[in-house]
Structure formats: structure tokens, C-alpha cells
Amino acid sequence: MEGIQDAAAALLVAAGIVTVVLWALDRWKYRACPGPFALPLIGNLVPILKYGLHEYLDMCRRKYGRIFKIYLGSAHFFVVADPEVARAVNNRLVDRFIGPQLSADPSGKDSDQLLGLATANGEEWRALRLSWQPAFQSGSLERYAALMDECALRLVEQLAPAAAEGRAVDIWRSLGTMTMGVVGGTAFGVSLHTMDDASSPHYEEGQRLLTASAHVFSSSSFVNGSLYQPLLLIFPKAVKAVQWLAARLPDTRLVRLTKARQLIRDVSADLIADWRASAAAPGAAARRASEPSAADAAKAEAEAARAAASATLEELQGEAPTLLVEATAGSASDAATATASEAGSAASDAAAAAAADAPRTNERDQAAPAAGEKRAAAGLGVAPGSFLSLMLDRKARGGARFSDDVIIAQANTFILAGYETTANALSYAVYAAAANPRVQERLASEVDTFGRGRRMGHSDLAAFPYAQAVIKEALRLYPPAIMTNRRVTKQEGFELVPGVKIKKGMSIFTAPYCFHRDEAYWPRPLEFLPERFLPEGSPLAPTTESAWLAFGGGARMCVGWRFAMQEAVLALVRLFQAYTFELSPGQVPLKLRQGLTLSPAEGVWVTPVARGAADVPGAAPVAPAAA
Numbered sequence: 138m139e140g141i142q143d144a145a146a147a148l149l150v151a152a153g154i155v156t157v158v159l160w161a162l163d164r165w166k167y168r169a170c171p172g173p174f175a176l177p178l179i180g181n182l183v184p185i186l187k188y189g190l191h192e193y194l195d196m197c198r199r200k201y202g203r204i205f206k207i208y209l210g211s212a213h214f215f216v217v218a219d220p221e222v223a224r225a226v227n228n229r230l231v232d233r234f235i236g237p238q239l240s241a242d243p244s245g246k247d248s249d250q251l252l253g254l255a256t257a258n259g260e261e262w263r264a265l266r267l268s269w270q271p272a273f274q275s276g277s278l279e280r281y282a283a284l285m286d287e288c289a290l291r292l293v294e295q296l297a298p299a300a301a302e303g304r305a306v307d308i309w310r311s312l313g314t315m316t317m318g319v320v321g322g323t324a325f326g327v328s329l330h331t332m333d334d335a336s337s338p339h340y341e342e343g344q345r346l347l348t349a350s351a352h353v354f355s356s357s358s359f360v361n362g363s364l365y366q367p368l369l370l371i372f373p374k375a376v377k378a379v380q381w382l383a384a385r386l387p388d389t390r391l392v393r394l395t396k397a398r399q400l401i402r403d404v405s406a407d408l409i410a411d412w413r414a415s416a417a418a419p420g421a422a423a424r425r426a427s428e429p430s431a432a433d434a435a436k437a438e439a440e441a442a443r444a445a446a447s448a449t450l451e452e453l454q455g456e457a458p459t460l461l462v463e464a465t466a467g468s469a470s471d472a473a474t475a476t477a478s479e480a481g482s483a484a485s486d487a488a489a490a491a492a493a494d495a496p497r498t499n500e501r502d503q504a505a506p507a508a509g510e511k512r513a514a515a516g517l518g519v520a521p522g523s524f525l526s527l528m529l530d531r532k533a534r535g536g537a538r539f540s541d542d543v544i545i546a547q548a549n550t551f552i553l554a555g556y557e558t559t560a561n562a563l564s565y566a567v568y569a570a571a572a573n574p575r576v577q578e579r580l581a582s583e584v585d586t587f588g589r590g591r592r593m594g595h596s597d598l599a600a601f602p603y604a605q606a607v608i609k610e611a612l613r614l615y616p617p618a619i620m621t622n623r624r625v626t627k628q629e630g631f632e633l634v635p636g637v638k639i640k641k642g643m644s645i646f647t648a649p650y651c652f653h654r655d656e657a658y659w660p661r662p663l664e665f666l667p668e669r670f671l672p673e674g675s676p677l678a679p680t681t682e683s684a685w686l687a688f689g690g691g692a693r694m695c696v697g698w699r700f701a702m703q704e705a706v707l708a709l710v711r712l713f714q715a716y717t718f719e720l721s722p723g724q725v726p727l728k729l730r731q732g733l734t735l736s737p738a739e740g741v742w743v744t745p746v747a748r749g750a751a752d753v754p755g756a757a758p759v760a761p762a763a764a
């Protein structure tokens with residue numbers, strides 16, 4: 138026994154010595170790059186926990202300059218807070234650094250989320266990016282607008298009791314129900330019941346999905362996540378052992394996260410089962426007749442693979458947002474993406490064209506989740522024209538043959554990416570407007586130019602330059618993604634700072650949170666001044682276009698940015714047509730928390746104040762939401 142103890146102690150001492158030596162070598166290797174001192178193993182974890190990652194990065198930027206290193210676990214990460222260098226990094230590097238995913242389920246089934254677009258790399262990522270793009274072109278956005286408007290109007294209606302009672306609500310959570318409602322309609326063409334009221338038989342189901350998604354966001358970072366997460370950073374070479382241990386002895390945070398991911402996965406898997414069942418249902422015979430033969434399918438697959446291989450990075454990126462708000466929405470927007478996506482997805486575009494209507498919002502659970510056939514026979518389940526049906530149609534017709542797990546991962550990615558980021562952006566906009574009466578007044582007067590009873594479409598967005606500017610300014614001060622990250626996969630010819638070359642294996646983070654608040658680029662950086670994004674506000678504009686990077690950049694730029702902007706502007710218009718908002722006391726400055734996104738730590742509490750039709754000359758009452 139004593140012998141075993143001695144051997145274990147010797148092993149620990151040896152591991153300690155090796156760690157310290159590696160740490161010292163790493164520090165020496167990157168000595169030319171400034172950064173805070175960090176002890177081996179715990180690195181800069183303590184100040185990150187104390188200040189929050191976003192604040193700590195900004196403190197480092199002020200102290201060490203715009204390119205610095207931080208040490209986490211057993212490696213250095215390089216942080217770029219210089220917008221021009223950030224642009225170069227995003228343009229030149231494509232792969233993302235993706236840490237391993239822990240699961241409390243030994244089968245690790247919930248971890249197939251790593252197969253999603255946001256986490257894929259290499260050829261898989263190229264093929265996936267091409268298959269996502271059609272869902273975000275003007276035609277699709279136009280189809281989604283009606284549903285987005287419907288969800289925004291429903292939210293307006295749901296806020297009415299609070300307005301009548303003078304009661305404060307957490308608008309962040311309310312907006313989350315709306316953005317998830319939009320995801321259900323656009324990704325699947327179904328209602329996910331997140332906007333149902335408590336009397337609905339499906340209310341609990343919607344709430345479970347919201348809670349699960351909120352858990353994924355709050356528990357995925359190493360700060361708020363499983364206790365095994367820091368262990369992975371410290372012992373990156375022992376991933377398998379840590380994963381094995383975590384699956385057998387999970388902590389409560391990991392159990393909660395695993396259950397949340399499983400629930401989201403089940404929602405997507407059920408919908409795919411429905412789609413299959415409906416394709417096999419008797420009514421689908423006509424549709425099957427139009428499906429291609431095996432030879433056609435093989436040809437289509439080969440074409441899709443060729444398109445993925447030959448698409449340039451610019452084509453994969455698509456159009457990037459401009460700094461100034463757009464005078465016309467959706468104008469030349471698809472020109473850049475069209476070549477790549479049309480080549481790669483002719484079949485899915487044809488399917489989209491066939492489904493000319495906006496995705497229907499089906500009542501997905503009038504039957505139990507397992508009864509896919511029944512729902513399919515009743516015409517329920519994934520609706521034509523939705524993101525998921527485009528992807529499944531493409532597979533059925535012989536386009537890129539993604540496995541079911543890969544398709545489920547795309548659906549999960551859509552749910553997660555489409556939910557919290559946009560809800561955060563909108564909450565920050567409401568918060569900032571409520572805290573700045575001048576902004577609120579101007580917003581209210583702009584939205585009154587559009588009839589309250591009229592339905593809004595994609596092209597109507599151009600009528601709201603100030604609302605667009607408010608969203609952009611909210612994304613500047615509070616970018617939901619405080620950092621983007623890239624993994625260096627081959628030797629690059631440029632230096633990060635004199636003496637530190639970009640080398641294979643390095644992880645580089647660009648930090649918009651830092652340069653969005655840097656006085657070197659933005660006049661009066663900590664003030665909320667939406668006019669910076671309008672031609673009239675040029676004295677407040679940044680010194681460089683690159684200084685605003687809320688949606689990232691290069692080929693990995695947010696694929697859903699136009700979708701997000703459309704949804705956010707549309708919702709802002711509907712909210713301010715009906716209400717102004719009063720902030721509850723004690724919320725300035727807003728407390729922020731870094732999970733998977735930068736989110737309000739305790740919500741955003743506001744009291745809606747009804748504006749009344751009398752405020753708006755000639756306005757019709759807000760249209761009731763369609764059932």
C-alpha cells in the first residue's frame with residue numbers, strides 16, 4: 138500500500154514539474170507578446186471569474202495594448218483587440234478552435250451538436266455552409282417576414298396586461314419566447330409553443346424548451362459550466378480520461394446541461410421523424426414520383442460536392458453588413474452568395490420555389506411526439522419552405538448526403554443560434570432606449586410612419602433607418618458574441634506582434650467587445666448614440682469600418698446576420714408602435730454575464746407604457762396576432 142502511495146506521490150510531483158517547465162517554455166516562447174502574469178494551471182482564471190471575461194479582456198486591452206496573450210489552463214490564447222488585425226485574422230483563417238464537449242451521458246449522444254455549422258471545420262464546414270445559405274437569401278427572408286411580424290405582434294399583445302397594471306416584466310425573457318417562436322416557424326414551420334399562454338395544453342412543453350435552451354447558454358462556458366471544464370483546460374492531453382470521469386461522476390451542472398441538450402435534440406429528431414413519416418404517407422405518392430432516380434441522385438451529389446470544393450471563401454461568406462444603415466433592404470444582397478449557393482443547392486432552391494408561401498406554422502403536438510405517422514397523415518410536422526425541409530429535401534434528392542445526426546445538429550444549431558443572440562440584442566436596445574428618453578422619442582416617432590394595422594415585409598425595413606441604427610448601436614456596446622475565435626491550421630506568413638509569428642496550432646481570439654468600446658476608434662465610446670450609423674452622425678462615426686464586428690468576419694461570419702437584423706428591427710418597430718418603456722430602478726449600468734453569449738445577468742426589467750392610438754395620427758389599432 139505504502140509503495141502505491143509513494144508511486145502516486147512521485148507521479149504527481151513529476152506531473153507538477155512537467156507542467157511548470159512547459160508553462161515556463163511557453164512564456165519564454167511568446168515573451169514578445171504582452172499579457173498579464175499567470176501561474177501555471179490556474180492561469181488567469183481568478184480575475185476572469187472576478188470581473189467576467191468581457192471586462193477582464195477590456196482591462197487587459199487598456200493595460201497591455203490591443204494584442205495580448207492570456208494563459209488558461211495549460212496554453213496561451215492570443216487576443217486581438219485591434220480591428221484591422223482582427224479583420225485580417227478573420228479573413229485569412231477559417232477553422233474555429235472547438236474544445237471537446239463533456240456529457241453526463243456515457244453514450245455522448247447529446248454531443249453531436251458539435252457536428253453543427255458553427256463547430257464544424259474543413260470540408261464538412263464548406264458543405265454545410267453551402268447548404269445553410271439558401272435559408273438566408275432575400276427570397277427566404279421575405280417569406281419569413283410575415284411570421285416574424287406575427288410573433289412580434291403576439292408579444293405586443295402579451296405585454297398588454299403588464300401595461301394595464303403598470304407591472305414590470307423581464308423583457309429579455311419575453312423576447313426569448315418571441316425569438317424561439319420565430320425559430321420554430323422558420324426552421325421547422327411549426328409552433329414550438331413558447332409564446333402560448335399558461336392556459337394552453339402545450340404551455341409546459343414550450344417552457345421546457347426555453348428552459349433547456351437557457352441552460353445551454355448559461356452553462357456552456359468554463360466560468361459557469363461543469364466543474365470538469367477547467368480540468369479540460371488544464372489537462373488538454375487527457376481529454377478522454379476527463380470525459381470518461383465526467384460521464385461516470387457528473388456534477389449537477391453537467392447533468393443539467395446534458396439533459397437540456399438531449400431535450401433540444403429530441404425536438405429536432407421528432408420533427409425529422411415526422412418529415413420522414415409524411416414523405417412515406419399515401420398523400421406523398423405524387424411527390425415521390427417527382428424524386429430523382431439513383432443515377433440523378435448520384436449526379437446531384439457529385440455536383441454538390443464540386444460546388445463545395447470550388448466555392449471561394451468570399452462566396453461562402455456572402456454579403457457582409459455595412460457600417461452605415463442600408464438605405465434599401467435586401468438590394469444587392471444575394472449577388473455575392475448566389476453563385477455559390479445556387480450551384481451547390483439547385484435542388485433545395487427548387488424546393489424553396491415550390492414552397493412559394495411563407496412557412497406554415499403547424500400545431501406540432503396535437504399528438505404525442507412518438508406518433509409521427511399520425512401527425513404526418515394529418516399534415517403536421519416540418520412545413521415546406523422551412524430551413525429543415527430545405528435540408529431534408531436536398532438529402533432526399535441526392536444533394537450532399539448528411540447523416541441524420543448531422544441534420545439534427547443543424548436544427549439544434551439553428552434553435553440555439555437563433556434564440557438567445559437576437560433576444561439579447563433586442564433587450565439591450567429596449568434597455569438603452571428606456572435609459573435614453575431622446576432615443577426612445579425618436580424611435581417612437583419613426584415607427585409611427587408605418588401603419589400599425591399594416592403587415593410588414595422584408596422590403597419595409599428600409600423605412601426604419603433609426604431603428605436599424607438603434608440595433609447596431611446596441612450590438613456595439615453589448616455584442617452578444619464578445620469574441621470570435623480561429624484556430625491556425627497552417628503556417629501563416631504574418632506576425633501577430635513583432636517577434637510572434639502566427640503558427641500552426643495557435644488559437645487566436647478577436648475581441649469586438651474591446652474595440653467596440655475603444656476611444657481610439659469611437660468618439661464618446663460609452664454613450665448610446667445610434668446616429669453614428671446614419672449619414673447625419675458622421676462626427677460620431679468610427680475611424681475605421683472594421684471597428685464594428687458584431688457578426689464576425691470572413692468566411693465564418695454569422696450566416697444568419699440578415700435574418701437577425703430583420704427580426705430585430707421588425708420587433709423593435711412593433712414594440713415601440715405600441716409602447717414606450719420605463720426602466721425599473723437599480724438597472725443602470727446593466728449587469729452582464731458571460732455564458733455562451735454576453736447576456737443580461739438578471740434580465741432587463743421594464744414597465745411597458747401603452748402609447749394609445751391617439752398618439753399616432755390616423756393609426757389603426759395593432760392587428761391581433763393570427764392564431
Ligand code: HEM
Nearest residue numbers: 255554555558559562618621688689690693694695697701
Ligand atoms: C443579433 C444576433 C446575432 C449575433 C450578434 C450573431 C453573431 C455571430 C457571430 C459573432 C458569429 C461568429 C462569426 C465569426 O466567427 O466570425 C456567428 C456565427 C454563426 N451564427 Fe450568428 N449571430 C446572431 C444571430 C444568428 C441567427 C439568428 C442565426 C441563425 C438563425 C445565426 C447562426 C449562426 C451560425 C450558424 C454561425 C456559424 C457560422 C459558421 O461557422 O459558418 N446567428 N454569429
